[in-house]
Amino acid sequence: MKPGISEQIRRAIEARIMSGEWPPGSRVPGDADLAEQYGCARMTANKALTALAHAGLIERRRRAGSFVARPRSQAMVLEITDLAAEMAARGSSYRWELVNRRTLSSTALGALAPLLETEGVHHADGAPLAFEHRLINLAEVPVIAEADLSREAPGTWLLAHAPWTEAEHRISAEAATPAMAKALACSPGSACLTVRRRTWRGAAPVTLVTQHFAPGRHELVARFGSKG
Amino acid sequence: MKPGISEQIRRAIEARIMSGEWPPGSRVPGDADLAEQYGCARMTANKALTALAHAGLIERRRRAGSFVARPRSQAMVLEITDLAAEMAARGSSYRWELVNRRTLSSTALGALAPLLETEGVHHADGAPLAFEHRLINLAEVPVIAEADLSREAPGTWLLAHAPWTEAEHRISAEAATPAMAKALACSPGSACLTVRRRTWRGAAPVTLVTQHFAPGRHELVARFGSKG
DNA sequence: TAGTGGTCTAGACCACTAA
DNA sequence: TAGTGGTCTAGACCACTAA
Known part of the structure; x- marks a missing residue:
């Protein structure tokens, strides 16, 4: 099962976010940029960004662009156990x-x-x-x-x-x-x-x-x- | 903000599922059917079905079709207990x-x-x-x-x-x-x-x-x- | 007002798998 | 093997809003 182009784009961005290379608030390339970069149609890049936005990893704002979302925090008490x-x-x-x-x-x-x-x-x-x-x-x-x-x-x-x-x-x-x-x-x-x-x-x-x-x-x- | 066609399709199916008209396991029209029914491109209908599948409301199986799934729920553990x-x-x-x-x-x-x-x-x-x-x-x-x-x-x-x-x-x-x-x-x-x-x-x-x-x-x- | 996102079209080919 | 999903193209127009 070979991942499609939009899935490759999604994973690449996810990896950069998870690795901390793109910290919360930093700008994610727009779908037009990604389309040019990957040599694919804009809709294909858009699909990847839409999936990331839906998963809560990025936020998309018109005219401004797409940005890495800030993780929500809630103060609670539970033990993490090794x-x-x-x-x-x-x-x-x-x-x-x-x-x-x-x-x-x-x-x-x-x-x-x-x-x-x-x-x-x-x-x-x-x-x-x-x-x-x-x-x-x-x-x-x-x-x-x-x-x-x-x-x-x-x-x-x-x-x-x-x-x-x-x-x-x-x-x-x-x-x-x-x-x-x-x-x-x-x-x-x-x-x-x-x-x-x-x-x-x-x-x-x-x-x-x-x-x-x-x-x-x-x-x-x-x-x-x-x-x- | 007028909802797009794919959003209209998504809502219509969601409403049928939530109302119980289409119970879990029942068949959901395929994207080709929906495209004809709504007079839109197949991709537009597909988008609605993909969103529903991602949200866990339907399950899509090749050759077999799309079916109403049992919806998943989420709880904030330690917070909501009712x-x-x-x-x-x-x-x-x-x-x-x-x-x-x-x-x-x-x-x-x-x-x-x-x-x-x-x-x-x-x-x-x-x-x-x-x-x-x-x-x-x-x-x-x-x-x-x-x-x-x-x-x-x-x-x-x-x-x-x-x-x-x-x-x-x-x-x-x-x-x-x-x-x-x-x-x-x-x-x-x-x-x-x-x-x-x-x-x-x-x-x-x-x-x-x-x-x-x-x-x-x-x-x-x-x-x-x-x-x- | 220019740039970005949101959505859509009308095709296309491939992948998978149930009938 | 035929039907369905999965993905993609190369455009297009509109909506919104920050610069």
């Missing part, structure tokens, strides 16, 4: 298994802040606990390129070296895909708790992570008061 | 269906504060959204014994009459049991997001509720800062 620390607190054994690691750098269009992509499995008490896919903004945390991510999970490393100041969680239940089922040693279609988390340090995106938990092996717990 | 209010905020229709209600008193183990047990189904946009089981501490909120819980969900009543001061959430993914599957009109074993919530008023427990959400119909979203 799986290694959580397992230690529970008295469970923990092991991180790095499955894949690669650097995503420049695209055909030019310089791009590099991203680190990792995939791996968190094991607890000798059995797979969660399958994780992660993108890390190397421009924001370049030192992680030197870290040994086969020994320490990226999340553990980040917590120690690049704490987040803002985060967004999306929590859902998803049926295990064949790849997830294989990594988690469960049946395809079984119910996995899925957590998608984006974190920022100030205005700079730090990481985007998806964790699929093995069926029945994980629960999120939040305690809070109604009045703070 | 489904009736959440659906109202979303502009979705909402209905509570009380399935079971009984009072539990002493057990074989000894004296026990009386509890009210309820079971029911939350419906949104005409389809089951969540199956709920609840226990209420009658010693703490005796007045609820007089409430008409077939008209108003217990959670809605409690929010108005006995607001909590402390809460604990436990969030997991669970395979649908036969009973859940029946209540939610889904397949047994499919992935349901499950929320268990305990609330207190001061030190006194008020309620313990378990909500199982229909597969793919609900997502919890939380956005927050690490430092408040």
Whole structure:
């Protein structure tokens, strides 16, 4: 499945925003510029920008142009837990298994802040606990390129070296895909708790992570008061 | 601001879906049909369908056509805990269906504060959204014994009459049991997001509720800062 | 008032997949 | 294999609004 031109444009812009190369408020090329740059019709470029606007990544204003949207913030209390620390607190054994690691750098269009992509499995008490896919903004945390991510999970490393100041969680239940089922040693279609988390340090995106938990092996717990 | 043709098409289809005239699973006209019907270019009709698909209202399958999907909902976790209010905020229709209600008193183990047990189904946009089981501490909120819980969900009543001061959430993914599957009109074993919530008023427990959400119909979203 | 977004046309070819 | 979705082109005109 080859991505179409508008999808390529969308991804290229998304990567620049996520990498922090284009910070909130900065100008995104207009559809006419992009059409010329990519050698495509203006409508094709427009489609990419419309999708980004719909996803809330950019804002489009007539006559003024398109701009990277500022992430909304809401002060709330919830703990973000590192799986290694959580397992230690529970008295469970923990092991991180790095499955894949690669650097995503420049695209055909030019310089791009590099991203680190990792995939791996968190094991607890000798059995797979969660399958994780992660993108890390190397421009924001370049030192992680030197870290040994086969020994320490990226999340553990980040917590120690690049704490987040803002985060967004999306929590859902998803049926295990064949790849997830294989990594988690469960049946395809079984119910996995899925957590998608984006974190920022100030205005700079730090990481985007998806964790699929093995069926029945994980629960999120939040305690809070109604009045703070 | 006059809506464009594709926007008119989108609204017309949305209205039919929301009104229940086109229930989930029913076929939506293809872009070629719509183009002929509205006397517009196929791309214009396609745009409307693409927007609806992106919003999760329809699903498009090659060769097969487009079909009404079960709409997804979003909640700000830790913020909105009443489904009736959440659906109202979303502009979705909402209905509570009380399935079971009984009072539990002493057990074989000894004296026990009386509890009210309820079971029911939350419906949104005409389809089951969540199956709920609840226990209420009658010693703490005796007045609820007089409430008409077939008209108003217990959670809605409690929010108005006995607001909590402390809460604990436990969030997991669970395979649908036969009973859940029946209540939610889904397949047994499919992935349901499950929320268990305990609330207190001061030190006194008020309620313990378990909500199982229909597969793919609900997502919890939380956005927050690490430092408040 | 000039630049940008918003929308549309009337075609076209390919990809996928259910019948 | 035929039907549907997915994407694209090379134009066009209008709407809005910041410079």
